[in-house]
Amino acid sequence: MKYFPIFLDVAQQPIALVGRGEAAVAKLRLLLKTKAKITVYDPAPSAQIQSWEQDGLLKTSKGGLTLDQARQAQLIYAASEDDSCDLQTQKVAQSAGTLFNWVDNLQQSQFITPAIVDRDPVTVAIGTEGTAPVVARAIKRHIEERLPQNLGALARIGQTFRSLAQALPLGRTRRDFWSSYYFSKGPGAYAARGGQGARQALHELLAEYQDARPKQGHVDFVGAGPGDPTLLTHKARVILHEADVILHDRLVDRRILELARREATIIDVGKTGFGPAMAQEDINQLITHHAAQGAQVVRLKSGDPAVFGRLDEELEAIAVHDISYSIVPGITAASAAAAALGRSLTRRGRNSQLRLITGHDMAGYAEQDWRGLAKPGAVAAIYMGKTAARFIQTRLLMHGADPLTPVSIIENSSSADEVIRAAPLNALTEALYAMAGPVVLLYGISPRTAAAQIFQNQEADLCL
The missing domain is CATH 3.30.950.10 (Tetrapyrrole methylase, C-terminal domain)
Known part of the structure; x- marks a missing residue:
């Protein structure tokens, strides 16, 4: 990863953009989604930029960007579509020590602006490090179709409810509660009765989860396939994302482990032929221990779990503790x-x-x-x-x-x-x-x- 993705707080912070053409307008459409104080530096701003200024969305300056102004800015964009002018803006930004982006010039930029799915305050940023904008747009379109349009409003309502939700046990129960709200109960309630309906749905859902019996642990024996992450089944991907604990073989590709939640506990229980290896009894104990604590456990095996994967031994170990399980086949080697x-x-x-x-x-x-x-x-x-x-x-x-x-x-x-x-x-x-x-x-x-x-x-x- 060459570019590390972060989210900058630009609310009420100065952002400078030098330029007036199509590149400038396209970048401004994105920047105007923020609460930043935007100033456009150009002697003859376009009609669209002047219209935005009349609406109070930004300011313009017919003079060039000065060193003092550059020092005050949090970000600087060069979008004049004139190399000599953009080079001068770059020099000013470098002298000021301010983060700089030369629009459509990846090599001369210190940062890049990703494609964005906006469900404020929920924001999804998609970047390809400038290598494949078409791919970024395709991913953006796919995510736009999947996320509820009212997700931002639901997130704001949910934020006010977090102190009450702390009555639920931390971990899987609380995660299931919020998942049900954001992707099931909440969107329907908001569509039917607006914000009041969404708030009422939260109270009803909380009562439902408080009255429910604690969820029992569960073990999924999942085949990771032969190595290529694209050969992983869709069901395996979904289960990996929901797992609390993942115990994986040595041969499982690292890119597959990246599909897990960051909060998940990931344990390497790999074996090496005629070499260092965790004892099978210890692996069995780890599986049963975490499942007994109520965790969603994934035993992730390379290839297919039922082909030389010691599946029966592990199934027999959890059967002693009456732990539920499922088996997700994988492509065998x-x-x-x-x-x-x-x-x-x-x-x-x-x-x-x-x-x-x-x-x-x-x-x-x-x-x-x-x-x-x-x-x-x-x-x-x-x-x-x-x-x-x-x-x-x-x-x-x-x-x-x-x-x-x-x-x-x-x-x-x-x-x-x-x-x-x-x-x-x-x-x-x-x-x-x-x-x-x-x-x-x-x-x-x-x-x-x-x-x-x-x-x-x-x-x-x-x-x-």
Whole structure:
């Protein structure tokens, strides 16, 4: 993030704008939404600017911006659409030490003005750091459609009610109360009976929440998908935003965790194969402890929670305490890996079954039906198979697998740093050389893409 978003208090503060053309008028339309004292510096202000002055919305000055005036201003905009004039304004602003914006010149500006959704006092600012104004406008339009037009009025009414709402328990109950008011009860009451109706709805809603039994804790087991945040399901996004506590795996993308509320407690309970790991019993205890306190808990697992995610063990732990739960599936790594290859996991005439297997389990390297896997046409997605690759390779060859059986190796599936390699079974371990990220092996499938790195045999050139 290059630009840090903040909200400046500009009420009754001087803002200077130098210019009179379309760029100046467009910027003034935005600035006039504030309560700032705006002065436009130009010898011949446009008719629109003069009209705003006649209405008492701003002042004009036919002289240039002086150093003293620049020092008094909180913000300065250069919008003359003349480079030499705007450069002079920039020099004055720099000498005064005042924040400066050269309209439509990102490189010469100290700050940028975002697209704004105005539901005063509720304000949504949307910025793309000047790279994609069209995207900012599209987001603005989407938010405009979703936020009630009377949200600002409801916010003012709600502010006067905050001391009474403190009678509700802090946290989830109080948050649900305000959510119900702003997005359900409040808009309807205001539309029907105005401000008085909205205030009455607050009192009725408070009585309803005070009489309600305390909400019990709940656990959502959520699949975070293979890595790419855009592959996260809509339901998972909604649940993440509502969570009080999130316990996540090591492989969950940081951008997905950014979807959580800032107030949420986020706990890393990640495991590393044959390395540092939190004990499963400790994870179970954390889940039950927070849920027992009435928290909305999300157990966030990479991929799909029901595929090698120890889901049953955690479900059994919360069942002892009679804690409610739901399971939100995610895209498992095998599906994302097959998509990266441009291949199907099943194909008529090739394989009538698909096996999802793990490279190691609680006892160490995991034994499988090697004889069945060694048969021609067998297909398997192998999770956590990187450290067990030599074991898997040896077992398959011992049971008669064709040494040239194709194996696709997908590292960091669906992520920007995704790597695809292909090798015959007899070159599997060499092909995994120097791969540090999480890997999925697709046994019996070769990539369609020509971009995959190919290892022909055990004597293959290992220079990457």
